[in-house]
Amino acid sequence: MQRRSFLKGTFITAGSLLVGGAAVYRYLTGQEQPEESKYPQAIEKMTKEGSKKNVLVLMSSATRKGNTDNLADAYIKGVSEKGYSVTKVYLGSMQLEGCHGCGACQHNNHRCVLKDGMQDIYPLFAECDTLVMASPMHFWTISSRLKAFIERLYAISTEDKYPEKEMVLLMTSGDNKETTFDQPVRYFHILSEIFGNKEKGMYLAGDCKGCEEETRNIDGKHLDNAYKLGLEL
């Protein structure tokens, strides 16, 4: 090791210990100090050797093993059989705030000042090829957790431009009318356009039995169809 880099390394370590780690590290290296995840129970990684795609599934229902979670798992089964790597994030197991609109990210190297679950999701989003948004219908649209995630992507934008991603929407609802999914579907098309017009399908499962019943229930045909959609990715 060269003398200069040895001295720099020693100074960073000593300074971090004496003055307060994160600030000194940031000052000397220009980077955020990597932090341990606060939400290890919220992220499941299924890495496949030689995978050609990284698929990020955001499961935004708060209920594990509920309708939306089961629908997401059926889709993941199909995607895994194709040999793709999948990361599943349980948004309901994290703290996740909507964007505060402070604009700091636009002057701060695209870093959001809010330190919550999104800090775990930003790198996963950056490395994914496909974003799968799984949501229960809540008051005729997507869940507030999923909406919070979408708002927070503002931090990574440059002049309102976003990276290209393949996009998939999976939803469950109690109703099953012709118009039930109108709002989220329209919103999904708008989002897909922002992310480079690479829609890879959606599956909308109506007639699910939700928390108003003793046990939640989603028809097996929905799970079969979601599985097939996963195989088509």
Ligand SMILES: Cc1cc2nc3c(=O)[nH]c(=O)nc-3n(C[C@H](O)[C@H](O)[C@H](O)COP(=O)(O)O)c2cc1C
């Ligand atoms: C707060 C809340 C709002 C809901 N709003 C709607 C709605 O607007 N339309 C609808 O068809 N179902 C609605 N539902 C029913 C859920 O979408 C449905 O039961 C869903 O499958 C639950 O998924 P989960 O088991 O993943 O939570 C609502 C349920 C809750 C708890």
